[in-house]
Amino acid sequence: MYDMDASKIIRQVIFFLFLGHNVHVSSMTMQTKDVYISQRDNRIVLNCTYNKDIGERIPEGNIRWQKKIGNTFQDIAIFSPPNLQQPFIIKEMDQIYNNRTELIVPNTSMAAVMIINNPVCKDGGIYRCLIKYFSDKSEKNQTSGSVVKFIAEAKEPEEIVVFPEKLDENQSLSLTCSADVGSPQGYIQILKFFENSDRLDLIYKSNSTINKTENCTEYINVTATYTVTREDNGAVFRCSSRNGLTQGPGPTRESNKISVLYGPDETTISLTPNKSMYTVGDRLTIQCITDSNPPSTINLYFRPNGSSVERPMGLTDNKLEFDSLQVTDSGTYTCTAVNEVGSNSPNATTRVTVSVKRYYGCSQCRYIDTCQQNYDEIECILNKWVPTAVVFMTLSVAFAVSSIVLYINRKRSQETIAVKTMHNTRPHPSDAPEDNGGGYASPSDLNRTQEAVSSPMENICEAYSQSKDFIKLQEHSLLITHHNEPDGYTTTQDVVQYAAVQKKPTKDQVSDENVYDSAWNSDNVFFKLRPDTQGPHRSPEQQ
Incomplete structure (x- = not known):
């Protein structure tokens, strides 16, 4: 492929080198523009400008404006270069263009201008400027095209027809819409929406119109089918006319609402408030809910606990209200629904059980439980x-x-x-030294005691300076005369205690030998201690 192209180029170069001095290359240029016409414009201007070399010649009547009709281009007007024959409309096109067409050939420029006044839709189409000229004694042709397009806004659809407007769910309806969609590339849209909603669902869109430039606008009539569901009940369909120039939604027309008929499915019972257990005095609203079109007839039946008989309950707006529940309101409530379409379920029936009990509060909980109250429900939890x-x-x-x-x-x-220790440490009277006044082994020691008693108290304290001596002093005090009694008098109790001490063995004694001294006689002691004219003093036991 590369070698063939290279050889072809070489041959062309050789041709121009050896023969090119006898060839004149054409410098003719032409220019035209497309024209867009709106419905507000009042003329179409087709301007053909050209430039040629000095060696190029355009004969008279060889500049022409043509229009494509069918598959061929036909002449409309004939032009000549400046200062030659005046332009004119050919006879075949005179009826269409003669009274509303201007042909202009400027004297100062090379141009051929055709102006079509009061344009009509048929004026749109494909035009071209054709120039026949001679260059180096050879005739040549050169053209430049210009497209005339009408721009037309889409118009409001004439109608939108929905049939039927009332039908059962899962059936199909037809949608028919016709509209002037304008130009260019017009089309129709059919959309579905619901009132009080901004949502739009596209149901159908037609094909864009073919670019028929001879028409100012396009008229479209479409028919579409749509299968409905119960969710489409109350829907509205909208036909929208649009084209390639439409900004925003475009002109629209809306249908009537459609009605989709369907029977009730299984009903729903709503309890307000919804609790697993109610207490006496609670408020309760029982409501039966179902979806159907047209609305269903709803019935509510009540069967008390322990009974097999149901009785109908009166409803207000499909509601049954209790201002104060009682235990007798416990039981099963059954809701049924039916309409003219019928039921979509074998039995559009729903049941719910309501339990009512008396309220005992936290008193039902034990002392070891924690009472938790959730609204009217009491729960006793072990603490x-x-x-x-x-x-x-x-x-x-x-x-x-x-x-x-x-x-x-x-x-x-x-x-x-402590008591045992005190008894074990108390000395026998016979163990006490004779010079300190402690311990009395015989009645002969009594005189020594009397001398100790008659001495001042400080002498006694000096004689008993140690704790052991003090204990002995206490023992001696049994024989000391009390200050509130006559001198030499002691009580029988003191003598008895002292006698008991005399009988108790000391710590160093091994045998149980009685240490009681017979010389100690209570009568003698009392007589010694209280000599008076009345004779010896006796204890109550002796008396």
Whole structure:
């Protein structure tokens, strides 16, 4: 392929080198423009301008404006170069263009101008300017085309017909729309919408018109079919006329509403408020809901708990309202629906159970439960912390009681040990030294005691300077005369206690030998301690 092109180019170059001096290349140029005409314009201007070389010659009557009619171009007007024959309309086209056409040949420029006044739709089409000329004694032709287009706005559709306007769901309807869609490339759209809605659904769109330039506008008549569903009930169809120049929605016309007929499906029962359990005194609204066209006849029936008999309930706007529920309102409520179309389900029936109980509040919960109230529902939930607290309190009380018992037992034990210690450390009177006034082994020591008693108190304290001596001093005090009694008098109780001490063995004694001294006689002691004229003092036991 490359070699063939190269050889062809070489041959052309050789031709021009050797023969080109005898060939004149044409410099003729032409220019025309397309013309767009609106319905407001009153003329069509077709201007053909040209330029030629000095060696080129255009004979008289060889400039022509032509129009394509069918598949061929036919002459309309004949022109000549400036200062030659005047232009004219050919006889065949005189009836169409003679009275409304102007032909102009400027003297100062090379041009051929054809002006068509009061244009009509048939004036649109494809035109061309043809020039026949001679160059180097050879005749040549050159053309330049110009398209005349009418611009027409789309007009409002004449009608839109929907048939039928009332039909059952899943049936088909026909949509017919006719309109002047203008020019160029007009078409029709059919859309579906609902009132009070901005949504538009495209149902049908026609093909654009063929560019028939001889027509100012296009008229379209279309028919489409559409199968409806229940969702289309109340829909409106819109026919819109449009073309390539239309801005926005364009002119439209709307149909009447259609009515799609269908029977009720299974009904729905609405409970307001919706609860699993109601209490006496609650308000309740029972509403039966179903979708159908035309509207269905709705019935509500009630069967009390424990009964097999249903009774109809009166409805207001498909509603049954309770201002104050009672336990007797518990039971099953059944809703049915039917219309003239029939039912789409075997039995458009729905049932719901309503339970009503008396309200006991949080009193129904145990002390170990937590009462949670959700609206009118009471729920008793075991509080896991209550058993824990009870166990803790029980353990605390047990610990406190045990602590108290241990404390009391310990105190008693300490007191017992103290008493035993005091008894074990008390000396026998026979062990006491004779010079300190403690311990009396015989009645002969009584005189020493009397001397100690008669001495000042400080002497006694000096004689008993230690704690052990102080205990002995207490023992001596049993024999000391009380300040509120006569000198030398002591009580029988003191003598008895002292006698008991005399009988108790000391720490160093091994045997149970009785250390009681018979020389100690209570009568003698009392007599010694309280000598008076009345004789010896006796204890109540002796008396």
